[in-house]
Amino acid sequence: MRTALTVLGVIIGVASVVIMVSLGIGLNQLMLEMYSSYGDMTTISIFSNARYSDSGSDSDPMYLTDEVMEQFKHLDHVTGVSPMLSCYALFKQGVYETSIDITGVSQEYLEKIPLGQGQAPKEGDPMKLIYGNSVIQWFRNSKTGKGYWDTMELPDVDFMDKPMFVIFDMDAYYQSQGGGENAPKPPKKYMVETAGVVEGGVDDYNSYAYSVYTEIEGLKAQLKKIFKKKPIPNQPTNKKGKPYPYFIYDNAVVFVDDMANVTEVQKVINDMGYQANSQMEWIEQSQQTYDIIQLVLGGIGAISLFVAAIGIANTMMMSIYERTKEIGVIKVLGCDMGNIRNMFLMESGFIGFLGGVIGLMISFGVSYAMNNFLGLGQAMMGVEGDISRIPLWLAASGVVFAVFVGMAAGFFPSLRAMKLSPLAAIRNE
Amino acid sequence: MGEGKKTDALEDKVCQGSDSDPLKKRTPIIEVKNLYKIYKVGETKVYALGGVDFTMYRGEFCAIVGPSGSGKSTLLNMLAGLEKPSKGEIVIDKVHIEKMKENELVAFRRKRVGFIFQSYNLLKTLNAVENVALPLSFRGMPRKKRNEIARKYLKLVGLEKQMDHMANAMSGGQQQRVGIARALAVKPRIIFADEPTGNLDSKTTMEILKLMRKIVREQEQTLVMVTHDNHLASYADRQFHIVDGKIFKIEECHHHQEEEIEG
Ligand SMILES: Nc1ncnc2c1ncn2[C@@H]1O[C@H](COP(=O)(O)OP(=O)(O)OP(=O)(O)O)[C@@H](O)[C@H]1O
Ligand SMILES: [Mg+2]
Numbered sequence: 001m002r003t004a005l006t007v008l009g010v011i012i013g014v015a016s017v018v019i020m021v022s023l024g025i026g027l028n029q030l031m032l033e034m035y036s037s038y039g040d041m042t043t044i045s046i047f048s049n050a051r052y053s054d055s056g057s058d059s060d061p062m063y064l065t066d067e068v069m070e071q072f073k074h075l076d077h078v079t080g081v082s083p084m085l086s087c088y089a090l091f092k093q094g095v096y097e098t099s100i101d102i103t104g105v106s107q108e109y110l111e112k113i114p115l116g117q118g119q120a121p122k123e124g125d126p127m128k129l130i131y132g133n134s135v136i137q138w139f140r141n142s143k144t145g146k147g148y149w150d151t152m153e154l155p156d157v158d159f160m161d162k163p164m165f166v167i168f169d170m171d172a173y174y175q176s177q178g179g180g181e182n183a184p185k186p187p188k189k190y191m192v193e194t195a196g197v198v199e200g201g202v203d204d205y206n207s208y209a210y211s212v213y214t215e216i217e218g219l220k221a222q223l224k225k226i227f228k229k230k231p232i233p234n235q236p237t238n239k240k241g242k243p244y245p246y247f248i249y250d251n252a253v254v255f256v257d258d259m260a261n262v263t264e265v266q267k268v269i270n271d272m273g274y275q276a277n278s279q280m281e282w283i284e285q286s287q288q289t290y291d292i293i294q295l296v297l298g299g300i301g302a303i304s305l306f307v308a309a310i311g312i313a314n315t316m317m318m319s320i321y322e323r324t325k326e327i328g329v330i331k332v333l334g335c336d337m338g339n340i341r342n343m344f345l346m347e348s349g350f351i352g353f354l355g356g357v358i359g360l361m362i363s364f365g366v367s368y369a370m371n372n373f374l375g376l377g378q379a380m381m382g383v384e385g386d387i388s389r390i391p392l393w394l395a396a397s398g399v400v401f402a403v404f405v406g407m408a409a410g411f412f413p414s415l416r417a418m419k420l421s422p423l424a425a426i427r428n429e
Numbered sequence: 430m431g432e433g434k435k436t437d438a439l440e441d442k443v444c445q446g447s448d449s450d451p452l453k454k455r456t457p458i459i460e461v462k463n464l465y466k467i468y469k470v471g472e473t474k475v476y477a478l479g480g481v482d483f484t485m486y487r488g489e490f491c492a493i494v495g496p497s498g499s500g501k502s503t504l505l506n507m508l509a510g511l512e513k514p515s516k517g518e519i520v521i522d523k524v525h526i527e528k529m530k531e532n533e534l535v536a537f538r539r540k541r542v543g544f545i546f547q548s549y550n551l552l553k554t555l556n557a558v559e560n561v562a563l564p565l566s567f568r569g570m571p572r573k574k575r576n577e578i579a580r581k582y583l584k585l586v587g588l589e590k591q592m593d594h595m596a597n598a599m600s601g602g603q604q605q606r607v608g609i610a611r612a613l614a615v616k617p618r619i620i621f622a623d624e625p626t627g628n629l630d631s632k633t634t635m636e637i638l639k640l641m642r643k644i645v646r647e648q649e650q651t652l653v654m655v656t657h658d659n660h661l662a663s664y665a666d667r668q669f670h671i672v673d674g675k676i677f678k679i680e681e682c683h684h685h686q687e688e689e690i691e692g
């Protein structure tokens with residue numbers, strides 16, 4: 001009975017430690033999931049300071065060019081590089097139209113985009129587009145001038161099965177729309193095939209949701225073809241106002257092999273003189289906060305385990321007190337002192353083990369209940385997911401720790417048992 | 430002592446005040462020299478033992494007799510290494526035990542000493558066989574072998590039928606027989622018994638006493654028994670009379686072997 005109560009103490013102690021730590025882990029991972037939904041955590045975005053604020057120096061500004069991409073590619077831990085080049089274009093299907101950026105990215109980048117429909121274009125394919133799952137919201141009816149945001153009705157645009165027409169030369173387009181008699185002919189419309197649409201519903205946010213992507217080499221070729229000798233919009237010019245003979249990218253992304261190396265690579269790129277950003281910065285900051293939360297939660301649990309340890313020590317003392325005579329007898333009969341100590345250590349260790357195992361089972365139950373019935377994850381983080389997570393290492397170390405606490409609590413009582421005088425056995429009461 | 434009359438014939442013996450027997454060549458097994466035990470109670474010193482010298486021999490049945498508080502138990506406990514002497518030497522089987530550390534003493538008891546308690550001190554959670562086998566288990570003997578030996582000794586003390594009884598499901602006399610079997614099972618050189626019959630009626634007392642003497646004789650073991658009863662002491666080969674922590678006299682008794690065994 002007394003042992004059962006002691007075990008109960010350990011059960012509560014272990015369960016509270018495990019649950020508290022599992023909450024800490026859950027919060028931390030929820031946060032990671034939240035960030036990863038904003039974008040891949042192993043990518044670093046790079047901007048050039050020179051892109052918009054032209055410095056007065058004589059040397060060429062630090063533009064992001066193919067040459068620079070090549071440098072990035074050879075950095076340690078970098079698995080891939082994608083330049084990003086965007087061009088503003090008009091999309092038309094039936095009465096619906098919208099103007100939005102097309103972003104040219106590398107083949108590698110395209111293949112990372114999770115598609116709900118269609119397939120990523122293969123290398124060497126003609127220019128094909130990947131639409132974000134929310135892009136459809138931008139389209140408006142050119143007759144009524146009303147769009148999704150006015151009517152809250154999804155425009156009747158079909159990326160996959162109906163042809164989409166794209167106008168790249170926006171200047172020419174505006175001039176033609178300007179009205180008047182000498183308005184020029186509207187520029188040429190191109191029919192561009194759709195490769196796929198990003199995974200997710202119209203309202204599901206992800207980092208690709210509102211963009212249109214295409215393979216960058218195809219885009220570059222297309223732009224050269226359209227603008228010929230004219231300067232390509234958005235491309236900077238040199239001191240004499242002439243465009244450069246090569247493309248200058250708005251920004252770029254670098255893929256890193258592991259989350260752990262992101263910060264390091266980011267630093268190298270920053271030192272090269274570019275502006276590098278990644279999710280890791282934010283994660284590291286919040287990670288520190290969550291580490292503290294976890295420490296506090298674990299501490300609360302540890303207190304109850306500590307109380308349980310005192311309970312074990314007390315039970316062991318009582319049990320040794322009760323068995324003084326028995327201990328004396330076996331000592332007179334020649335039982336090794338070490339054996340006596342081990343006997344009690346085993347007993348208290350077993351109390352710890354039993355409490356640990358049952359406590360762990362209860363933790364799993366509570367954790368399951370919190371995850372499935374309370375929806376705490378949603379409430380606290382605004383992300384769907386399990387708020388309490390018990391990884392294998394936590395389960396294992398929970399039990400090991402309980403055994404350890406049991407043995408530690410039983411250590412001094414067992415030393416006492418070992419040192420008990422055998423005379424106690426002989427004394428008659 | 431109404432029952433005692435039957436055994437009167439046994440007391441046909443010769444008791445002498447001397448402590449030497451020139452007829453037998455005897456090997457000493459316990460040698461005690463100038464042994465003191467002083468308890469400090471507050472400021473005052475209690476001389477539980479005040480300078481004791483004697484020798485006990487192999488195969489001997491020795492009784493330590495004396496009034497209550499004379500220091501009998503104190504002496505026995507020191508001989509068995511349960512208590513440290515304040516001064517003096519105890520040599521058992523040529524080994525000085527007064528200098529031993531506690532774990533050495535435990536090992537010493539495990540190897541050479543059997544102990545019979547006044548209050549039996551069987552472990553309640555074990556049955557007769559397991560109780561007897563317990564000290565064998567401390568020697569690391571495998572279970573099958575030690576249970577076999579335990580059964581053999583239980584048979585020897587006449588408990589064939591009670592082998593599987595739990596310790597507290599037995600009468601005092603039966604429990605003490607288990608206690609004796611437990612002391613004998615390890616085949617010790619010396620068996621110490623502190624008032625082994627103190628809690629038993631006189632009939633059972635005689636049975637137990639004779640049983641102990643018979644077995645010890647057969648196996649050439651030394652039995653040291655503490656008692657405050659002069660009559661019981663007279664069954665021993667030698668009686669060590671203690672008064673106030675000093676040996677008052679050593680009495681030697683010669684018994685007629687045949688009659689003893691009959692009884
Ligand atoms: N732990 C102790 N502390 C103080 N004095 C003690 C202690 N143990 C024994 N004594 C004293 O030592 C003396 C001898 O005690 P001991 O137990 O040896 O007597 P005994 O001859 O066995 O008596 P009994 O026949 O009543 O068992 C007694 O005066 C007792 O009060
Ligand atoms: Mg006594």
